[in-house]
Amino acid sequence: xxxxxxxxxxxxxxxxxxxRPDKFAVLKDVVxxxxxxxxxxxxxxxxxxxxxxxxxxxAIHAYFVDNCQNGEDDCRESYVxxxxxxELLDLCKQVIADHSKADELLxxxxxxxxxxxxxxxxxxxxxxxxxxxxxxxxxxxxxxxFYYQSSW
Numbered sequence: 573x574x575x576x577x578x579x580x581x582x583x584x585x586x587x588x589x590x591x592r593p594d595k596f597a598v599l600k601d602v603v604x605x606x607x608x609x610x611x612x613x614x615x616x617x618x619x620x621x622x623x624x625x626x627x628x629x630x631a632i633h634a635y636f637v638d639n640c641q642n643g644e645d646d647c648r649e650s651y652v653x654x655x656x657x658x659e660l661l662d663l664c665k666q667v668i669a670d671h672s673k674a675d676e677l678l679x680x681x682x683x684x685x686x687x688x689x690x691x692x693x694x695x696x697x698x699x700x701x702x703x704x705x706x707x708x709x710x711x712x713x714x715x716x717x718f719y720y721q722s723s724w
Contacts (some may be wrong), residue, residue, distance in 0.1 A: 574685040575724045577633055579624030579652070579705065581716040586616035623718075624705035628687025629698035631678045635660055636720045645683075649721040654710065656717060661706040664699040671696070685724055 579607060626632055637643060639659070640652045663677045671691065678699070681687040688694060 574615065575628045575630060575633060575683065575687060575722060577626040577629060577720070577722045578622055579709070580620055580719045580721070581623045581709065581712060582618065582620045582719060584616065584618045584718050594684065608656070623709050626701065628700060629702070630681040630686040630689065632698060632702055633686070633722055634681035635663070635678060640720055646720065647723050649719045652718040652720050654714070657706050657709055659701060661710070664702050668696065668699050668703070683724070
């Protein structure tokens with residue numbers, strides 16, 4: 573038991589996506605070119621992949637709850653725009669560079685099996701992991717949307 577957190581990248585397209593005609597072909601290749609669409613009038617594809625995962629990284633969780641979930645910590649999937657990913661990345665880098673800013677910029681959050689609220693080794697490892705996850709996400713094409721979800 574405990575706080576488990578996930579970041580997903582999702583992409584949707586249909587055959588009639590005029591803005592990006594190649595996008596449907598690319599995603600069709602991902603799911604298999606021999607796929608038979610039951611809805612022939614408007615075939616569409618949604619692709620979802622897990623791009624990040626944390627365990628009891630309560631400061632990261634608090635950021636997403638406060639900035640992407642309107643303060644409602646309800647385990648529902650929440651949209652995260654790229655600007656929020658950039659902001660979180662910047663905060664993590666600032667705290668890694670100056671540990672004394674931890675409580676001010678990315679404070680820990682207590683909760684039901686949320687892990688330690690100390691600013692110790694695990695906290696800073698979570699920030700390092702987050703930097704890696706977010707830098708990877710931000711290299712993805714802007715056709716991908718991001719969603720955060722937690723459970724405990």
